[in-house]
Amino acid sequence: MITMLQSLKLLSRRAAVALSLAALTTTLAACGDDNDAPVAPTGQTIVQTAAATPQLSTLVSALQAAELTATLNGPGPFTVFAPINPAFSALPADVLQRLLESGNRAILTKVLTFHVVPGRITAGQLQNGQTLTTVEGTTLPVTVAGGVVTVGGARVTTADISASNGVVHLIDGVMLGSLDIVDNAIIRGFSSLVSAVTTANLAGALRGGNLTVFAPTNAAFAAIPGGAPTTAAALTPVLQLHVIGSRALSTQLTNGQQLPTLLTGANLTVGLTGGTVRLTGPRNAATVVTANIVAKNGVIHVIDNVLLPAAPAQTITQTAAATPQLSTLVTALQAAELTGTLSGTGPFTVFAPVNDAFAALPAGVVQRLLETGNRAILSKLLTFHVVPGRITASQLQNGQTLTTVEGTTLPVTVANGVVTVGGARVTTADINASNGVVHLIDGVLLGSLDIVDNAIIRGLSSLVSAVTAANLGTALRGGNLTVFAPTNAAFAAIPGGAPSDVATLTRVLQLHVVGARALSTQLTNGQQLPTLLTGSSLSVGLVGGGVRITGPRNTVSVVSADIVAKNGVIHVIDNVLLPAPAQQTITQTAVATAQLSTLVTALQAADLTGTLSGTGPFTVFAPVNEAFAGLPAGVLQRLLETGNRAILSKLLTFHVVPGRITASQLRNGQTLTTVEGTTLPVTVASGFVFVGGARVTTADIEASNGVVHLIDGVLLGSLDIVDNAIIRGLSSLVGAVTAANLATALRGDNLTVFAPTNAAFAAIPGGAPTDAATLASVLQLHVTGSRVLAAELSNGRRLSTLLPNNSLTVSLFGGTVRLVGPRNFATVVSANIVAKNGIIHLIDTVLLP
Structure with missing residues (x-):
């Protein structure tokens, strides 16, 4: 298939041929004897021939205006039916002038290339009833009668003017048959x-x-x-x-x-x-x-006059009210309080479902849509039938998508003269109103309603209540899901009654949701459908055209399939699927999980195994063995020491949140209050969940008294500066802080501590001070009253310390940070140890006041 550029070039060549043919009029050959004999080519191209022919001067000007002379100087060959000057003069007033305007070059090209046919065709080869396909692409009819040849209604006055790249026939009219x-x-x-x-x-x-x-x-x-x-x-x-x-x-x-x-x-x-x-x-x-x-x-x-259509006297609302077929729609508009909107200036295009369309909805749907509590859903549904602007049926095209007032796109199909929008057929088009146009359709469009909306209007009230109680409404309004929706009777028949606690209810509902859209026609016998309940799948069974779904504890039948929603599909089932009961406590689950052996050891050392075997429920973010192994050298060993049990308990209970919280309930920006009492920030990004900066690697391990999520890091956010100093082996600093009675101060808020190593204390000239007052002065010189990360330290910056009238000056050397005090300086050897109440930077020298 040639490109548009190639096509235009070809057209240009053919138009140039037309010019050359006109020039050849000086060597015209009569349409008489020997018409079938070959015409001997001359030494001039079609353009040169036209330029040399006075009768073709207007044609030459046109070819130049259309920039086609170069084309008709090409190799061809071409046959040009060349209008003579009187032919152009016979056009209606000013037509030639407009054709020659630069803005109409495309039209002029279309006219000229309609006069050019590929190949060299002599008059003797032209036959009555013949059609020639022009370079422009439109066919040109030929008539031969009484020795007179006409093409496209114009008479050939001089035939067979030969050129080096074709042949020219002069005609007495300009052919406009290519113009629409x-x-x-x-x-x-x-x-x-x-x-x-x-x-x-x-x-x-x-x-x-x-x-x-x-x-x-x-x-x-x-x-x-x-x-x-x-x-x-x-x-x-x-x-x-x-x-x-x-x-x-x-x-x-x-x-x-x-x-x-x-x-x-x-x-x-x-x-x-x-x-x-x-x-x-x-x-x-x-x-x-x-x-x-x-x-x-x-x-x-x-x-001589512009005909005017009858002015529509009624708004869309009034038009609908006056149309008997739309009485149900009018009732719906009133219930949704949209009559005022559709009486506004607009304009709007309304695809209006007729009464029969509403009547065809499942039993009870219209009644529920009209309930006051469902006004938002009804408004969503109705505004999905409205498009901004006035769009007539003739403007609708196959494959077009219209953005509705509701915001969802509406697909258009045009086939065999039938227009459908969103799957509903337009039965009557273009009912004009003062503020828009109405098209009657034979179906109610539900494409703007999500899974929860559909559950509400279809009367699945028990399911909706359960989703609300489990706080899963948002989850079921997003994604692309398949929901196996139990009937109200199914919920009523659950042995022992429906679960009342959120955690259990969440697990039950998650078992009914598949994270992909699956119509019944896409299900295969024996297929395994992974659900949102981690580790639980549903098995598909196809029997006699029916669909059976088997879960961990029971089997159900699909009683109504393929309710298509905006964000997925619903299959109604006759029973509630029940998840396998969790048999082990959190402690037992951890003991049975090889990746958590270090955590189990820590729980035992902190005397917390009994707590996590209690009724709970608890949510545990459990660091795997590799997370503990990634701690700095010696930290884990010190955490497990008997004397540090309080710190270990503080650390472990920071990983525990009251209640059963599944991964699907975690939201970006959420904060969880831990058993330890400190809040734990949640981040959800790119499909990953992070808590306190550690990534959840395995979610939703169910236990009888809660749920466990494996994470790839140990969360230290509950430990303050003193705790960190203890578990990181800064024993000399800890001893000094204790002797100077500063532990309480260093557990306060928002501090930065420049912490000398044990070796730094050992190297103090004359030994470390022994009296509390001197020791307190030394330690206060190492503490600033705000949180300062290493990246915030700039060359020459002065840091006020807790020691009055004493500050530290920052000095940067090739990426190394030095702190200059009143009497000496120290180098930061390890930066940015983040604690609950501030920052620790390790230094290699004790600064002296």
């Missing part, structure tokens, strides 16, 4: 009509089909009372009233004839008086002043 209705309107000066067509976006429609257009003059548009409409919505019905969907020459019109226009429900009445054609429309009449301008795709009749 819009092209003709442009070159004939109907600028007001062309502007209106462009504004209304109807040019595409007027270039296709087989049409009759009654074209008002520019003066007619100027005379419209109140001025011509300026918006596409207002112009569209006016223009549609001027177009008939078939070709009708004036000789085919009869007195009193009714011509149906493209404006639905509007006809024009023909009146013939003394050879004059009058057209009467809904509000006024017009006279045909020029008839039968034949175009490629129809015929134009010029008229």
